[in-house]
Amino acid sequence: MSDTPINGLTGAQKMNGTEEKTPFLIGVAGGTASGKSTVCKRIMEKLGQAEIDNKQRQVVCISQDSFYRELTPSEISKAARGQFNFDHPDAFNETLIRDTLIDILAGKMVQIPTYDYRNHALKKDEVLTIYPADVVLFEGILVFYFPEVRKLFHMKLFVDTDSDTRLARRVPRDINERGRDLDQVLNQYMNFVKPAFEEFCSPTKKFADVIIPRGADNLVAIDLIVQHIREILSSKPRNSEERSLPQVRVHPAMLQSPTKRVTISNDVCKRPH
Ligand SMILES: Nc1ncnc2c1ncn2[C@@H]1O[C@H](COP(=O)(O)OP(=O)(O)O)[C@@H](O)[C@H]1O
Numbered sequence: 115m116s117d118t119p120i121n122g123l124t125g126a127q128k129m130n131g132t133e134e135k136t137p138f139l140i141g142v143a144g145g146t147a148s149g150k151s152t153v154c155k156r157i158m159e160k161l162g163q164a165e166i167d168n169k170q171r172q173v174v175c176i177s178q179d180s181f182y183r184e185l186t187p188s189e190i191s192k193a194a195r196g197q198f199n200f201d202h203p204d205a206f207n208e209t210l211i212r213d214t215l216i217d218i219l220a221g222k223m224v225q226i227p228t229y230d231y232r233n234h235a236l237k238k239d240e241v242l243t244i245y246p247a248d249v250v251l252f253e254g255i256l257v258f259y260f261p262e263v264r265k266l267f268h269m270k271l272f273v274d275t276d277s278d279t280r281l282a283r284r285v286p287r288d289i290n291e292r293g294r295d296l297d298q299v300l301n302q303y304m305n306f307v308k309p310a311f312e313e314f315c316s317p318t319k320k321f322a323d324v325i326i327p328r329g330a331d332n333l334v335a336i337d338l339i340v341q342h343i344r345e346i347l348s349s350k351p352r353n354s355e356e357r358s359l360p361q362v363r364v365h366p367a368m369l370q371s372p373t374k375r376v377t378i379s380n381d382v383c384k385r386p387h
């Protein structure tokens with residue numbers, strides 16, 4: 115990458131006396147079950163990154179769901195009844211998303227928790243360590259919603275899958291993987307997911323540089339994106355030893371964790387169930 119400033123950051127920044135490379139940050143937005151994480155997974159696979167050890171990876175993927183804010187006891191009981199709006203921007207910790215991405219752009223290693231959809235809470239004892247990489251994919255329903263976050267991306271993708279297909283995928287996924295029953299999934303969808311998609315997510319499509327119709331089925335779009343990433347990677351140093359790992363941002367939720375930390379090292383795009 116050249117040293118031409120992109121989004122206010124330069125390709126190489128001085129940190130603690132060490133030259134740090136700024137990763138190329140790609141935002142991947144789209145409605146629920148549009149295929150965001152599947153698209154990221156395909157990109158990682160095509161780049162031969164899926165099987166590589168976390169520390170050595172040049173491309174990493176992070177989910178916005180790791181940044182759901184902690185709920186109060188009354189919100190947790192609402193969530194258990196399917197009456198909490200997880201699709202509203204207020205459900206996320208915007209400041210932490212921004213600060214974490216800024217650290218990543220500064221070449222720092224960060225630690226983030228994974229998300230437990232069954233208990234509507236962060237898994238404080240399952241930590242995903244994100245080592246400095248050349249390309250970082252950040253995927254989620256509202257990654258383009260917050261202006262302070264949106265402006266950090268070098269490239270913005272929007273996965274555009276029709277809402278019938280998304281609902282048809284969400285129902286079995288939420289029942290099989292997220293511990294929900296059919297009534298709960300449909301009620302939550304009609305009361306919160308669909309209206310919030312229309313109000314908050316869909317309007318962010320206009321910020322995208324590339325819209326990917328049909329998600330992971332769109333092999334042409336994925337190949338074009340992969341080709342672009344290859345060009346970025348070919349201009350970056352290969353040797354991960356050239357990077358230093360000076361500082362770690364630890365997600366505040368993990369500071370309260372009394373249990374041991376598990377570093378998940380080989381998940382392509384961690385979407386816990
Ligand atoms: N192109 C596809 N064809 C069939 N099933 C798909 C496709 N893309 C995603 N899925 C399935 O749909 C569900 C949601 O996909 P996922 O990639 O997790 O979406 P998102 O990250 O946008 O929520 C998953 O069960 C996934 O396996």
Ligand SMILES: Nc1ccn([C@@H]2O[C@H](COP(=O)(O)O)[C@@H](O)[C@H]2O)c(=O)n1
Binds near residue numbers: 182201234254307
């Ligand atoms: N406790 C939670 C947290 C989130 N959700 C739903 O997840 C969706 C976002 O994840 P995708 O993989 O579908 O992009 C979002 O639509 C929330 O409704 C949930 O149901 N419970």
